[in-house]
Amino acid sequence: CxxxxxxxxxxxxxxxxxxxxxxxxxxxxxxxxxxxxxxxxxxxxxxKFLDFKFHEDMEITPQGTNLENMWSKMNNENSGVTDIFLVGAIIYKLPAAWHSFKTEMYRKKEQIGLDELKRYIRIEDENLARNNLELVK
Structure with a gap:
């Protein structure tokens, strides 16, 4: 053997x-x-998770998915990372162009969950893309 x-x-x-x-x-x-x-x-x-930065020249939703995937891998390793931490980290790491969105999220009285944040980000991402498209026309 x-x-x-x-x-x-x-x-x-x-x-x-x-x-x-x-x-x-x-x-x-x-x-x-x-x-x-x-x-x-x-x-x-x-x-990698702590160093992660969102890039303004790319869509935010797929970048958020990458960050969420890193979190999932850490969570699978029993790191003790919570959804609350992940939601806060994602909001914190959003690019400067998302300042008003970040402020709006911080002002919410109730804690939002990851799925809710993803929905808000997807909506904001689509709105920003639509606004940029209208500016180009």
Whole structure:
């Protein structure tokens, strides 16, 4: 079983793990190594989430979907990120051209949910696109 595992590893990994005597030792060490890499990737995902910026020259709705996908991946990793945090982060990260929209969202007395925010953003995105189209004409 040990040789079987080593045979399926890349040459570099096989050389590294050939010092272990049993298949269980190889398996446990591989498991430990790659779990550490998964933890790093979650940290990297948090960095990407915090660094995310909306671009004014692109539609906001698809960009919001990208941010939501990052959040979903973090949430799958049991990071404890809540919908309230995500809604606040999305509003905060909207571009400067969306200042009045951001102000309107901050003034709401009741907390809005993610689906409601997405609906508001989609409507605002369509209105801005329509206004830009009318300006071009």
């Amino acid at each position: 040990r040789d079987y595992l080593l045979n399926y590893l890349s040459d570099r990994l096989a050389e590294t793990y050939s010092k272990f005597k049993t298949a269980k030792e190889i398996w446990d060490n591989l498991d430990t190594q790659f779990r550490k890499e998964e933890e790093l990737s979650t940290s990297h995902l948090v960095d």
